Amino acid sequence: xxxxxxxxxxxxxxxxxxxxxxxxxxxxxxxxxxxxxxxxxxxxxxxxxxxxxxxxxxxxxxxxxxxxxxxxxxxxxxxxxxxxxxxxxxxxxxxxxxxxxxxxxxxxxxxxxxxxxxxxxxxxxxxxxxxxxxxxxxxxxxxxxxxxxxxxxxxxxxxx
Numbered sequence: 430x431x432x433x434x435x436x437x438x439x440x441x442x443x444x445x446x447x448x449x450x451x452x453x454x455x456x457x458x459x460x461x462x463x464x465x466x467x468x469x470x471x472x473x474x475x476x477x478x479x480x481x482x483x484x485x486x487x488x489x490x491x492x493x494x495x496x497x498x499x500x501x502x503x504x505x506x507x508x509x510x511x512x513x514x515x516x517x518x519x520x521x522x523x524x525x526x527x528x529x530x531x532x533x534x535x536x537x538x539x540x541x542x543x544x545x546x547x548x549x550x551x552x553x554x555x556x557x558x559x560x561x562x563x564x565x566x567x568x569x570x571x572x573x574x575x576x577x578x579x580x581x582x583x584x585x586x587x588x589x
Contacts, residue, residue: 462524469523473532477503500531507535512543537561 435443477499484495510516516536520527527533538558545557559566583589 465522466524466526469519469526470529471526473503473526473529476506503531504535507532508539511536511539516540534562534565537565 480499480502481492481495484490484498485492488495490498507516510519516527516532517540520536527536538561541560541562542554542558545553545560547553548557580589
C-alpha cells in the first residue's frame with residue numbers, strides 16, 4: 430500500500446464526512462446578499478430622508494435642525510428595534526445593509542447594554558457598553574487623524 434492511499438474503510442468514512450460537510454455548510458449567493466444589503470440600507474436611508482423632508486416642510490425646520498432630528502429619531506428607532514429583538518433579524522436578512530452608520534452604531538451600543546445589564550450598572554453596562562462600538566470609535570478617530578496628517582503634509586508642500 431502506498432503512503433498516500435488510505436484503507437477502503439477510512440476512504441468511505443472520509444467520503445461520508447465530506448458529504449456531511451457539504452450538506453451542513455450554508456451556501457451563499459453573493460448577488461442576493463448584495464441586493465438584500467442594498468435594499469435594507471436603502472430603506473433605512475429612505476426613511477431618514479423622509480424624516481428630514483417632513484421636518485423641513487411640515488415643521489419649518491432648517492436643514493441642519495431637520496438632520497439633527499433625523500439622527501435622533503433613527504437612533505431611537507434602532508434602540509427600540511434592538512430592545513424588542515427585531516433589529517438582529519433585520520441584520521440577519523439584510524447583512525451589511527443594517528450597518529448604515531447611525532442605526533448600526535446605535536444597535537451595537539444598545540445590544541451590548543442589554544447583554545451585560547445582568548452584571549449591574551457599573552461592571553455590566555458601564556464597562557461593557559462600548560464593547561462593539563469602541564473599536565469603531567478608536568479606528569474612526571485614528572484614521573481621521575492619519576488622513577488629517579496626510580492632508581497637512583500635502584498642503585505644506587503645496588500639493589493641495
